[in-house]
Amino acid sequence: MDGVRRSEGAGVLREADRRRDARDWRGATEGYAAWLAQHPDDWGIWVQHGHCLKEQGDPLAAVASYRQAERGMAEDADLQIQIGHALKRAGDRAGARAAYARALDLTPDSDLAWREVATLLAEGGLAEAAAEEGAGLTLLGDLSVVFDLSDLLAWFSDHRSPSGIQRVQMEIVGPALRPGGPAASVLLVVFDAEAGTWRALPREIFLRLATLARAGADPLDASWREAVSLAQEAVATASEFAFPQGAWLVNLGSSWWLRDYNLALRAAKARHGLRYAALVHDCGPLVVPEHNASGMVAEFARWFAGLGAHADLLLAVSEATGRDIVALRAKLLPGLPAPPVSVLRLDAQPVRVPPAPRPHPGAAALAGRPYVLFVGTLESRKNHLFVLNAWLALIRKHGAAALPLLVLVGRPGYLSDPATALLRNAPALRDGVRLLVDVPDSALAGLYEGALFTLYNSFHEGWGLPVTEALSHGKAVLAPDHSGLLEAGLGLAEHFRHQSEPDFLDAIERLAFDPSYREAQEAKVRAGLKLRGWAQVTEDLLARLAAAPAAEATPALDAPLGAVHRLAEVAAPLPSPEMALADLLRAGEGWHGAEDWGCWTRPGRALLRLPLPANADGTLRLHLMLRAPSQARRVTLATPGAEPLVLELAAEARAVAALEVQVGARILELSIEADAVAENADPAAREVGIGVVSVMACAADDLGARLGYLERQRFIWPEPV
Secondary structure (H helix, E strand, O other): OOHHHHHHOHHHHHHHHHHHHOOOHHHHHHHHHHHHHHOOOOHHHHHHHHHHHHHOOOHHHHHHHHHHHHOOOOOOHHHHHHHHHHHHHOOOHHHHHHHHHHHHHHOOOOHHHHHHHHHHHHHHOHHHHHHHOOOOOOOEOEOEEEEEOHHHHHHHHHOOOOOHHHHHHHHHHHHHOOOOOOOOEEEEEEEEOOOOEEEEOOHHHHHHHHHHHHHOOOOOOHHHHHHHHHHHHHHHHOOOOOOOOOOEEEEOOOOOOOOOHHHHHHHHHHHHOOEEEEEEOOOHHHHOHHHOOHHHHHHHHHHHHHHHHHOOEEEEOOHHHHHHHHHHHHHHOOOOOOOOEEEOOOOEOOOOOOOOOOOOHHHHOOOOOOEEEEEOOEOHHHOHHHHHHHHHHHHHHHOHHHOOEEEEEOOEOOOOHHHHHHHHHOHHHHHHEEEEOOOOHHHHHHHHHHOOEEEOOOOOOOOOHHHHHHHHOOOOEEEEOOOOHHHHOOOOOEEEOOOOHHHHHHHHHHHHHOHHHHHHHHHHHHHHOOOEOHHHHHHHHHHHHHHOOOOOOOOOOOOOOOOOEEOOOOOOOOOOHHHHHHHHOEEOOOEEEEOOOOEEEOOEEEEEEEEOOOOOOOEEEEEEEEEOOOOOEEEEEEOOOOOOEEEEEOOOOEEEEEEEEEOOOOEEEEEEEEOOEEOOOOOOOOEEOOEEEEEEEEEOOOHHHHHHHHHHHHHOOOOOO
16 A cells, blocks of 8 residues: 555544554444545555454454455465454364464464464364365366375474485475465375374474474474474374375375385275375485395385386486486386386475574584585485595695584484594594584574585485585585486586595595685586576476376286295395285285284285286186184185185194185185284284285196195295295
């Protein structure tokens, strides 16, 4: 509203303000209404008009006035809070939540909006709130996206500052929740591995967690613990999530550690026409397995083996990662289904976070000292040991006083002991290196800005966010010349030959001792840097989902006749077709998680689906190795068109069942039924049906295969990997 028009009606507005201050709400409302009749685009007066209507006890009329103001104040978080207050007073809890969520989206650090949301969630029941997340589902054909945040919530249970994978999830999901995007519906879920289903996570809780994760690093802070506890309670009390028909389930984090994720995914795809997209951050556990825990490598291998049968789209964070996916599949999983691979680059400008009221003590201690910055978790894959040994050589050559300080930002991770031991044991490094742990985003930007230059090191990276982040601050960056780091450097970083200490030392000396060279590098960065916003990365992702072809039935994997197919959780360092098949044999919800020996069924009926090769015909002999729990069991095995086989198994007995079946389809289905019994004598033990170790189908007259199976089960227990 311009000053001239305001001055022309100063008397009318002055009188309306006087009546408002005197709490004459009706008189003030009439005065503001008279002004708005002549000046309908005075958005601030619409707000005042709404306040007065609300004070008169008419919250819905107040909302109507606030909505008028919203036409010109769409980005005003306080207005959204006022709308939320009015809707809450009118009894519209869902509408109030939506308004407060919009306020949190506009001003994520708004404690007032969060307090209102937290109160609504607590008063209304978190289960009810989670159910509301599925309201207003879209029609088939609209782009409906469900983000799986299991990885993010698990990380936040133990940490606050995000690592690279968590940061990507935060920055992509946040913009997707804003109104007006290409997705008609965006929902958030967390996987419940015990129940084998997904549960809704209220979006306001996600926004609060993301804001607090950027603002601080203390995982014991009361506000942080409150938000994490509320998130965990919301998921725990939510009912099973009902996916919108034809929706995309998008996992931007990791899921290989979630037991039976693929089993639940198959059921959801069959029930809801769900499509699944997974973001592949890197293939490090397969490319450089020595830098990952063996258990994690086996989990990743099983996950990678199953991608072809479950994913409708793979999103690689770089061209290098895309090439790794294709090459590994061709080498290790020949003939298995291969979903399309699309590259979703992480060339995004970091979200700017205001400095904290109190500076990080480690960062503050650097004031006035020149330093070089290396941001990354202290783990063997990042190879800090290489950098520290090189830095030690520089100190011995030039003296500590001549060198800038080396500042390492990151928490200790897998196999960090050699690097931390060198830091402790080398006096020169104690004086020349600083390790800062759990630095929040509110301090990280300042560290980048204050650095002379930055460096990064790693044996393998899918992208390398710290490289791109350093460039966004106009800094010269030194990184190895391999994997996704070449793309993260955007053609502007300086790259040294991987593992070449002479190359590395030469580059460090140029950047540290030649100001003109360093300034030239910085000028190159400033002139050539082109970064997207994270919102553009989100739009890119959603566009790829919208453009993806309709889902097609995944071709079945052949289970060769005469081969023994185990239902165990195969533990091996490389993916294999056997891993994929071991998972795919189980169908439906009648199974517990696979173990190293095989798998327990749940009480009732479980379904086993054995894909037969194209040349299978006639009569087959089906063998099944069963394991009884701590009590005797009656088990019924049935295939379509054949008489059921009923077995009586003694407690803890192991037995081979054999059935003759007629080939009628490419998929042989076997129903396994057993009543509930405790797994062992422990009163708290889970209830199981029967244990299934392995299955083998062969031609009825293939005596060699039949004998070989029986001998293997008789003389080897448990099955070898």
